[in-house]
Structures are given as C-alpha cells and as structure tokens.
Amino acid sequence: MATLANCIVMMDEGIDRVGELVPQMPAAEARMCRLMLMLGATIDRELEAKLKPNKLNHSEFLTLMILYSRPDGSSTPGELCEFTTQGATNMTRIANALVKRALITRGSSKDDRRRVLIRITPAGRRFVQKVLPPMFPQVGAMFTGFSAGDMRQFDRLLRKLAGNLDQLGEQRLP
Amino acid sequence: MATLANCIVMMDEGIDRVGELVPQMPAAEARMCRLMLMLGATIDRELEAKLKPNKLNHSEFLTLMILYSRPDGSSTPGELCEFTTQGATNMTRIANALVKRALITRGSSKDDRRRVLIRITPAGRRFVQKVLPPMFPQVGAMFTGFSAGDMRQFDRLLRKLAGNLDQLGEQRLP
C-alpha cells in the first residue's frame, strides 16, 4: 500500500532536488502546496469510501447536506451549483439521481417560474440522519492529538490561505 | 463567480445548523475537514488551469516532475503509480501520452524484463524548465502574509494530519 508518509518523504526529497536544479523556486511554498493537494485528495478518497455503501458520491452528498442545513430545506439549482462548485450540467444529473431516490423533490417556484425549487424530503432528512453519525469517528480521528490551540491555528491558517486563493482567482478573471 | 469566501461563510452557517440538528457531530473537526476539501479542490483547479496551456493534466505533470526530480531521471510504472496514487491502467495511458510527446522514453529493464523503465528525455527536462517558472508567482502568492512562524506551524499541522490519515487508512484495510 502507498502510505501518505511514504509519499511525503518522496515529495520532500523531490522538492529538494528540484530546488537545486531550479533555484528560483519558492521551495517552502511549493511544499505546502503539494501537501495541501495530497491531503485534500486523501480526505476526498476517504470520504468517498465512506459514502459508497450508501450509493452516494461526493457531490450528491454535498448537495444533500446543503439542503439539510437550510432552515427551510430548499434551494435552487443555480445556488447549489455555486456552493458545490459544480457545473449546471452536473447539477441536473445530481438532482435527477436524488429525485429518483425520493430524497429531494423538484418543483417550480411560485414567484419566478424559471426557477426550480429543490427541497429535501422527510425521507431525505432521515437518510442524512442515518448516514451522518457513522462518519463522526473518522472525522474525529483525523484530528487526534490536535490541541485546542492547534485547532485554532489550523483554522486561522486555512482561512488565510483561502483569502489568498480568492485574490489569486480574481486577478485571473478580470 | 463563486468566491471561496462565500462558500466558507455558507459552510460555517451550514455546520452550525447541522450541529443543532445532530448534536453528537464533532463540529470543529468537520469544519476543518470541509476546509481542507474546499482548499484542496481549489488549488487543484488552479494548478490544472496553469497546466492546460501546456496540454498537461495534473497526473501527467506529477509523473513528469517525479522523473525530473530523480538523480537518474528514471523510474518504473509501478513506482510512479505508488507516488502519484494512480492505478496501473491510468499510468499506462499517462506514459503513452508523454512518450508520444517525446518527453519520456519507455524501455524494458535489463535485469527484470517484466519491468518497464521510464526515463525523462532531454526534451522533457527542457519542457519542465520552461513550464515550471511561470507558476512560481502563483505559488508564492498563495502564501502572502504568512510569517515564517505561520509556515512552520502550517507545515507541522499538515504533517500531523497526514500521520492521522495514514492510521485511519491502515485500520480500514486490516
């Protein structure tokens, strides 16, 4: 099996070596960047594995969770696209899949009949309440050994990084 | 456009709300987890966008960089699978693509003829040296405002998280 630790060792050596060949490279930043990519992908795989027994994939899960988290349990395809960073094409497919399983309903909005109103059903709520708790242990285990201070720091640093990424994105689409 | 900051605001509210409905949830950990997923995906998209003009995708780039970082510039498909966390099937495709562009060569190993030896070509090295520097500004910009201490902390926390993820993976495949 390819342990994350192995990959990291190898990545560290790789960056050192590339840093010798291309000295202008911001090595420390590149390292962080790769770490974020590796960990993000790993967590993604972990989550996907947890969801598979329930015949859900990541974007379907996310969509369902957003609806579940809304006080009125409803949203629109456009809004869901925005927050799940999915294309409209895919959101239609996701909605189709969730409607077929009766976890959500699709209806047209009263005041703007172009809009489609997507709403989580009682069965959808029950489904979330069944699916969610079994993933708590893993989520907790990811942060064993993190002190309260560690969590605060981590949160701060991730949000700071998010801010930088936003700026970086803006200047690419001017 | 869907700014990361917006998604985060929405995620925070969502987790608060779900936390009320399902109180056993480890809210702080779930928040970190989602942050990692969002940032990882964003960095991934950013990288992919930077690579697209060069007709490379993430896994091809990674493969090429590993080869570039090796003192002898060579590896085998199996090893590359391990470090890129790709299936063997996909590695064959990646190698095909890179061979077609003459960035790598494929030859069979002398001492074990099952093994294929993949080696970066001089053109491959030149290609990396051309492609790499233009991404340095972005990589640097991702961490503007990070003090030396911030970088140290961030590195420490990410590696700690990696350790936990490894343990979590082990106990799923016993």
Added chain:
DNA sequence: CTAGTTTATTTCACTGGTGAATTATCAATC
C-alpha cells in the same frame, strides 16, 4: 409590446480514471 437577459435543462463530444481480464516474465518448488 418587444428586445434582451436570466434560469434551467438537454444534448453531444470529450477527458480522465477504473475494474476485469490478458500477456509476459520471474521465482520457487517438486
């Protein structure tokens, strides 16, 4: 009322990645 814009859906072609079976080689054992 008309022209233009927004919202959602559908279709199509394409990319990236996966699982199952296949082929070739090696290593071990009888």
Added chain:
DNA sequence: GATTGATAATTCACCAGTGAAATAAACTAG
C-alpha cells in the same frame, strides 16, 4: 526442467464529470 504461483504492465469496455452549444421558458426594461 516442467509446473505453479506471483508480479508488472497492458488492453478493453465502461462510468462519471466537463464544457460548449442549443432550446425553452419566464422575467425585465425601454
């Protein structure tokens, strides 16, 4: 030295997700 089993890479058929373009319906502003 033939047989069995493991390992490395490839091939094939398939799926999920994407981007672009076309369509349709409904809203908005002049």
